[in-house]
Amino acid sequence: MFLHYITIALRNLAKYKAQTVISVVSLAMGMTVLAVIQCLMFLIRKPAVYSEPYADRCYTIWLKNEKDGIGKTYNFTSTHADLLSDGGGMSCVERLFPKNGSFESGYVNFLLDDGSYRRKPLDYELVKNDYPNYRGLRSAITGRKVPVLHKNEVLLSQSMARKVFADRNPIGATLSFQFRNEERDYVLADVFEDVPLTESEDHHLLLSFYDDDNFDWNAAWIPYVEVMLKEGCTPEQLKAEADARLEPCGLTVEVKSLKGSGNSISDVTRGIIWLAGSLILLSALISFLRMQVQLIRMRGREFALRRVNGASASKLFLMLFVEYAITVLLCTLLSLVMTKLLIGFADSRLAGFLSEYNWKWNGIYRTILTIGAAMLAICTVIIAIWVKTTVRSGYTLMDNIRDSGGLMRKIMLAIQTVISMVFISGTLSLLQFVAGESKLYNIPDNERFYKQCILVQSYMINDRAALHRELQNSRLAQQVIPYSEDFKKRHNDLDDPVGKLLDDMRMQYIRNYHLPDTSLFGFYGMHIGWKRMPEPGESYVLLSEGYSDLYTQSGEPIPDMSSTSDGRMLPVLGTYTAKPYSRLVSERIGIAVITPGEDRIYDYYIMVPKKGQYQALLSNVQEVVSNLSPELVDPNVFNFRDKIGVEVIMLDAMRGGSLILSGICLIICAMSLYSTLLMSIRARRKEVAIRKVNGARKSDVAMMFGRLYITLAVVSILISAPIAILFNNAVIQMSEGDLTASDISPWLSVAGGIIFMLIVITLTVWSSIKGIMKLNPVEYIETE
């Protein structure tokens, strides 16, 4: 019997080839998308502290000046810290943690148990010794909360520990690195499970501080403090007390619950992302079920005959179940194959991006199998309901089928169309967002060139002079551009008008480039406005246009001489335009110190390969670095564009992702419309023939099939337009004020969505019905 069902199932799948292929492909695409989104969901999951029992008592405190209005915040300094901690601290606060937003950078030497060591450049965050425990970080080894740190203990992230220690036990290992200009040794106390992407801010190493470490609130950048309230205390009490304490500074505070402090992705955003991923599968599932309902309808006579010949409800159920199970199995297998190909592609082409965001294909195959099982469960329930209703109703199967499902099928089709239209409109909003952001990032037109260049970080290599020589003499490189960058502390004279402007911009430091010549500007296509040309061998300074604009704004002349970060005074010979791939104001205000012929070791080398030599040069440089410093965990040789334009990669991913998602959604919707129409046409051929005999023209036939889709398009537009506008507004908010509705037009998105959808509906309907319009009624009338 079971073999009979399998035979019937395979025969039916083969009989309705188009429907089978469309179902399997669309379901597989939906499953793959949802599985990938699940990986993303893991990266943006809720921070661990949210599930701590005290999470509801956790708040953040932000400084405000009432006169400045909302929008402007102040960093905490030692003055504020003293005011808040006077007299044993605030009465309603149980614990207080400064949130250190500035990371220390440098390279860390990891001493391994065999006496060798490995080196890795890392940013590390200075935290209070109980802060990681308070945040609920979990030990990747024991699964329990990480311990409160003792003095000179550090915590390392799981992904970094795996990278550095591989299979060795990292606990108790010694780490040495420079902290505040002093080389110190630390002990690795534990390895913490990787935190969500939105919470990590790239800190892989947490270093504890104690009161006797003389933590300098003024040197750190502390945008807010986190507090845990005592039991029974309210945020209102906290605000009142903090306001009173900070009154001498003329400041007030804004108190936000930790969950709403904006340092993690909101539930709504998380929900939207998950929904976006699920909607594709939903659309595919709707498409599949709609087709199944129609197929069942077309097979009404077969079911009726089976009933007449003794098929019980359970036998009918089993027969349909086998068919559905085979379809779900096929789409699950296809999804697994698609995912494997996708992972292979991503790992080979997007390695830089994936590692930058610590991306993991977290149990993706298991997720696909789970989705497959869930789909089978849904199908089983639907079959069971259908069979039960049919058998209990007492009507013949044909009657029952004919009377049910019409409205439901139309509603499902409408939902699919709405989903597609929302996706297209959403994509257009995101594309406008990406275009706007690209302008802000000053992305050059010839990105292809930058994608073929290499960036080498040299500062953690032992023999940097040797590296310099090797790179300069590389036969595979067409051009080698060395440079260093650091920050020059600006003069703090508030009487100086430019100083006042910088103070308003909260800029304590100015970016300082060190270059042997102007080739870096040529490489970036940046324009130099010379005041005068330098003499041969002359050292000089160029100001960024952003910096020189500040002089213009304040009415001050551009100075003839400028100090540099290494304390020299050099003539200012001109200005340079903004550097590509940066949108931060701080990146646009700086100076370039050009010192030709200076015997200097540079921190970075940009290498432009000879034509077709990119891969060879990359391998060659990696080998050179590995030979010079075999202890390096990574050779720190990067694709230039991937390293310098990390944010741009994110924009690329957003653009690519949204295009792919909406493309898939559109394809599924079009396939669904197409298969629906094909089946509808197949079922209504006789009707068309009769109508033609009774005077229907081709246009009447077209209208007969098209009317439903015209109605469908109108209903979909009415439903999806408001959703698309809401999404567009959310995208505008995502730019945090840099872009407005004129940059990301809701009307363009909505109109674009409508036009795209109408084109797809029209093309699909036309390609489906053009055959039936030419139907010769004689052929179908005679067969009756």
Add this chain to the structure above:
Amino acid sequence: MIEVNNLQKIFRTEEVETWALNDVSFTVADGEFVAIMGPSGCGKSTLLNILGLLDNPTKGSYKLQGVEVATLDENHRTDLRKGVIGFVFQSFNLIDELNVRENIELPLLYMGVPAKERRRRAEEVMERMNISHREKHFPNQLSGGQQQRVAIARAVIAGPKLILADEPTGNLDSVNGQEVMNLLKELNQQGTTVVMVTHSRHDASYASRIINLFDGSIVKELPL
């Protein structure tokens, strides 16, 4: 009404060529009732389809109301058919998704007749066919005789000059068959030309003339 000369219809496939009609010539006068008889596969239905402008002949001339229609394209044939020709089939060919009234109104719908007028004329013809009480019923809720009456109602609602009937009683019992033939006779007596394909000598006896076909050719014409 109908003037057919040397009509040929050849069906070609990759391997065979079938002569469905071979030099068929005849005329049908206005108000005549003609029966076409012959064994299965002799070309009766093919001839009826050509007469009904559902198909074009391969060769020959066909004049309907004096107009040459043998070479018209589909759209022109459709336009010419509207309101001039009514069809009655052996298997009724009603649309399952439409109720009785909607099925009957169908030709008027494609002629662009307003809904009110369609309704009035449908009620009139349902009354005449004695199926008013079944107005809201769907085809699968009717007996064979009732379905054929609906099909005849649909065929006559536009007031056609010519009714083509393809074995109209083939699926009916004798009582219902009698009833349908009486209806066709009545329509003929009111001035409508009727061309009927049938196997039944009894049904053919309602006609004024019988054309006998064999292997695509007319072998005998008998006035009754």
